[in-house]
Amino acid sequence: MELFRSLLFVPGNRERMLERAATAGADVLIIDLEDAVPQQEKKAARKLVRSWVPRLAAAGQTVFVRVNGIDTGATRQDVMAVVRKGLAGVVLPKAQQAQDLRDLDVLLREAELAAKIRPGDVRPVPIIESARGLLRCEEIALASDRVAALAVGGEDYTTELGVPRTAAALQHIRHAVVQVAVAYGLLPIDTPYTDTKDAVGLAKETRAVKAIGFKGKLLIHPGQVAAVNRIFAPSAAEIAEARRIVAAAEQGATAGRGAVAVDGRMVDAPIVERAQRLLETAARLKPGHKGA
Secondary structure, X not given: OOOOOEEEEEEOOOHHHHHHHOOOOOOEEEXXXXXXXXXXXXXXXXXXXXXXXXXXXXOOOEEEEEOOOHHHOOHHHHHHHHOXXXXXXXXXXXXXXXXXXXXXXXXXXXXXXXXXXXXXXXEEEEEEOOHHXXXXXXXXXXXXXXXXXXXXXXXXXXHHHOOOOOHHHHHHHHHHHXXXXXXXXXXXXXXXXXXXXXXXXXXHHHHHHHHOOOOEEEEXXXXXXXXXXXXXXXXXXXXXXXXXXXXXXXXXXXXXXXOEEEOOEEEOHHHHHHHXXXXXXXXXXXXXXXXX
């Protein structure tokens, strides 16, 4: 499974920010053609993004582009402009129904053929950020076999509900997106933390969403990357415990035991599986890996 701890939005109309993005350390860069770009600048931004996708990919970045939503009428222009060698994915805002993903799939196939890249290489990430999208989250996840992850869009969702953005207001959508994502082998990605000066609040929220199953977080500032990467990475203590669990399980299997004791508690198959997954993640964060 991909490593999507930190997904950093970068405005698609700001070349200096695109230049600096490569050094941010994010697992994924999301070049934004939607909210960050005024309507009158979108045409020029498409050209700029088109030129930067291969440059950032050549620098070792995983590059996604957030296109404008299906209901805007601009999705096709965005997709045809930015799909080229080096683009790993497309983030679809305001996903409302399965047809949105099917429409995007058709556009991606057309753009991939035009760019002479393998069909299926560009992966969609729908953002669930409305009550309607939440009710249809499962069908959205299943609409295309390209879908890589499901993301929560907290600001639009709470605005639609007519309530402030609080943990309580986001509780249901967060749990629902995690359940659907896990059920279908997708990565659940949390909404951005919008107070870029509140490092304590960012860390607290990131730990809380990790505890309910999120594997990564959308970010809006480079200064948020290091903390989020660190929180979503296994700690030294977690790695040590996982190694003890796996070693004890292997010894138990040799002796014909299905459950073993580790540090005074019983350990059975689900706990061993979690430990193995944690060690697999840790192995991908070897020294030199971006964001490690």
